[in-house]
Amino acid sequence: MTRYIxxxxxxxxxxVLGVLLVTFMIQAVIPTDAVTAMYEGQxxxxxxxxxxxxxxxxxxxxxxxxxxxxxxxTHVMQGDFGESVRLRxxxxxxxxYRFVNTLQLTGAALLIGILIGVPMGILSAARKDTxxxxxxxxxxxxxxSMPAFFFGLLLILVFAxxxxxxxxxxxxxxxxxxxxxxxxLIEAAPLSRIARSAMxxxxxxxxxxxxxxxxxxxxSVIMRHALPGTLLAVMTVIGLQFGNLLGxxxxxxxxxxxxxxxxxxxxxxxxxxxxxxQAIILISAxxxxxxxxxxxxxxxxxxxxxxxxx
Amino acid sequence: MSLPDGATPxxxxxxxxxxxxxxRRGGFRWALGRLLRNPSARIGGGVVxxxxxxxxxxxxxxxxxxxxxDTLNRLQPPSAANWLGTDEVGRDIVSRLIYGTRYFxxxxxxAASISAGVGIVLGLIAGAGAPWVDAxxxxxxxxxxxxPYILLVLAIVAILGPSLWTAMAAxxxxxxxxxxxxxxxxxxxxxxxxYVEAARALGASETQIIVGTVLPNxxxxxxxxxxxxxxxxxxxxxxxxxxxLGAQPPAPEWGAMLVNSRSFLFTAWWAxxxxxxxxxIAIFAMNLLGNGLRDVLDPHDA
Numbered sequence: 337m338t339r340y341i342x343x344x345x346x347x348x349x350x351x352v353l354g355v356l357l358v359t360f361m362i363q364a365v366i367p368t369d370a371v372t373a374m375y376e377g378q379x380x381x382x383x384x385x386x387x388x389x390x391x392x393x394x395x396x397x398x399x400x401x402x403x404x405x406x407x408x409x410t411h412v413m414q415g416d417f418g419e420s421v422r423l424r425x426x427x428x429x430x431x432x433y434r435f436v437n438t439l440q441l442t443g444a445a446l447l448i449g450i451l452i453g454v455p456m457g458i459l460s461a462a463r464k465d466t467x468x469x470x471x472x473x474x475x476x477x478x479x480x481s482m483p484a485f486f487f488g489l490l491l492i493l494v495f496a497x498x499x500x501x502x503x504x505x506x507x508x509x510x511x512x513x514x515x516x517x518x519x520x521l522i523e524a525a526p527l528s529r530i531a532r533s534a535m536x537x538x539x540x541x542x543x544x545x546x547x548x549x550x551x552x553x554x555x556s557v558i559m560r561h562a563l564p565g566t567l568l569a570v571m572t573v574i575g576l577q578f579g580n581l582l583g584x585x586x587x588x589x590x591x592x593x594x595x596x597x598x599x600x601x602x603x604x605x606x607x608x609x610x611x612x613x614q615a616i617i618l619i620s621a622x623x624x625x626x627x628x629x630x631x632x633x634x635x636x637x638x639x640x641x642x643x644x645x646x
Numbered sequence: 647m648s649l650p651d652g653a654t655p656x657x658x659x660x661x662x663x664x665x666x667x668x669x670r671r672g673g674f675r676w677a678l679g680r681l682l683r684n685p686s687a688r689i690g691g692g693v694v695x696x697x698x699x700x701x702x703x704x705x706x707x708x709x710x711x712x713x714x715x716d717t718l719n720r721l722q723p724p725s726a727a728n729w730l731g732t733d734e735v736g737r738d739i740v741s742r743l744i745y746g747t748r749y750f751x752x753x754x755x756x757a758a759s760i761s762a763g764v765g766i767v768l769g770l771i772a773g774a775g776a777p778w779v780d781a782x783x784x785x786x787x788x789x790x791x792x793x794p795y796i797l798l799v800l801a802i803v804a805i806l807g808p809s810l811w812t813a814m815a816a817x818x819x820x821x822x823x824x825x826x827x828x829x830x831x832x833x834x835x836x837x838x839x840x841y842v843e844a845a846r847a848l849g850a851s852e853t854q855i856i857v858g859t860v861l862p863n864x865x866x867x868x869x870x871x872x873x874x875x876x877x878x879x880x881x882x883x884x885x886x887x888x889x890x891l892g893a894q895p896p897a898p899e900w901g902a903m904l905v906n907s908r909s910f911l912f913t914a915w916w917a918x919x920x921x922x923x924x925x926x927i928a929i930f931a932m933n934l935l936g937n938g939l940r941d942v943l944d945p946h947d948a
Contacts, residue, residue, distance in 0.1 A: 354789030481930035485888045486922030583796030613804045
């Protein structure tokens with residue numbers, strides 16, 4: 337098992353390097369921008385020219401790109417993400433608590449997505465080609481067509497403005513409710529599709545036919561013989577879905593003013609605050625890769641058919 | 647792929663139970679006929695055609711100038727003069743939505759061309775070329791796939807700087823991996839077919855094989871994938887506009903319209919709901935059409 341984990345980590349290494357290369361490009365493509373952004377509107381043009389030259393030298397922006405990239409990777413590995421030009425403080429300080437907030441949001445959304453999507457998919461697979469199945473499929477199609485930003489605003493309008501079940505500016509746990517619901521309901525659509533197709537595929541297998549021919553009730557066929565396989569299939573995509581949720585969080589957090597990395601990330605791109613943008617995108621991609629790694633390992637552990645010794 | 651030899655289909659094609667002539671499965675006309683009988687493709691296709699018409703004839707259809715500011719009549723509820731009301735500076739929302747179809751189509755076409763164009767070329771080179779070329783291209787694709795889709799889009803916007811064009815480019819580039827992998831897998835399968843071997847034995851060059859046998863085989867899966875990937879691209883571009891990283895106000899782009907009126911959600915909800923609903927309907931229609939295309943073209947379901 338340890339060897340399997342190590343091997344997975346080794347495979348992930350070039351991918352992580354690629355991610356670093358992309359985030360590095362955020363700063364490297366337009367290096368003068370990084371410098372001008374720091375001094376915008378604060379000095380005269382002549383002074384700016386001079387300052388830019390000095391800064392370029394100080395940050396090593398006049399060196400070849402691979403030297404810069406090497407330095408960037410070294411800094412990242414030491415946990416040094418640079419300083420935010422806009423916030424005027426180290427990026428690492430700002431990102432820490434925001435990342436926890438984002439994990440709360442995505443975790444809650446994932447839970448909602450699973451709790452709604454998986455039963456919906458299983459139910460429509462068990463009642464394949466009935467009105468229930470068609471209805472669930474239509475809801476799923478509506479779900480993948482719904483813009484997350486509009487859905488969030490719609491939920492605010494309905495629950496906070498019209499029904500007034502939730503205050504417009506909620507506090508504490510209530511603040512998590514609407515954003516997590518928005519993200520989770522949108523997430524339920526792809527999850528129900530995956531659960532449905534996995535369940536349909538499993539219900540065609542021989543062991544299901546055998547169970548049915550033994551006179552087992554349909555309910556226990558589904559619950560005892562088809563459900564474990566379906567959940568396993570759903571599990572394989574949870575890692576990927578987590579990445580989608582992280583991406584979705586960038587939009588949802590802006591709508592609900594949730595102080596996570598997504599909300600800050602969008603601001604950072606607008607501010608052209610490169611160090612901050614780099615760190616946020618790097619952390620999110622890293623979390624995505626990490627989640628998939630964990631899912632891979634868990635899967636190998638749960639499913640005895642995966643040969644993890646080779 | 648056999649195309650009809652100039653004859654137009656008779657008007658009663660759709661009522662006919664089974665034509666006397668044994669029909670070949672496949673071919674353009676066969677696919678179109680099945681598509682027209684598919685309810686979800688008909689609804690989705692109808693809305694898509696409506697969008698195309700709106701974009702083409704926007705100046706004639708729109709009741710008002712989409713950019714005409716009228717601050718005295720700002721945030722008016724729907725009325726006879728302004729069917730869906732007015733926005734935060736008094737512009738007619740219906741007219742802006744109609745002009746918005748142009749942005750919508752521009753975004754769909756640009757993003758799909760970039761993703762499909764680059765994806766097809768990379769996929770063909772990887773699938774039909776030397777193993778080391780394949781390895782390099784696939785590592786590049788893996789690198790892009792390490793990011794969740796929206797995050798990759800945001801990373802590219804961060805590199806290029808926010809604007810409508812970079813938003814379209816970003817959405818386009820983020821779509822490349824999907825197309826490249828699809829075309830590569832088709833190319834790998836086709837390469838092993840016997841007729842390719844036969845063509846090679848007859849002295850066909852590598853290029854001739856790729857263009858002559860591999861490329862035509864990609865058309866069906868390509869259409870299915872296009873129908874699945876384009877709504878996602880359009881949705882992401884609208885999201886970028888909403889985040890202020892794509893089309894900039896005062897452009898009558900749907901996502902940008904939404905962000906402007908967002909602060910008036912409590913007082914003038916129609917100004918938010920109208921563009922949001924239109925995006926939703928447009929994407930839903932594209933997905934419906936895509937479902938229909940999948941039913942017709944996907945060999946697994948046929």
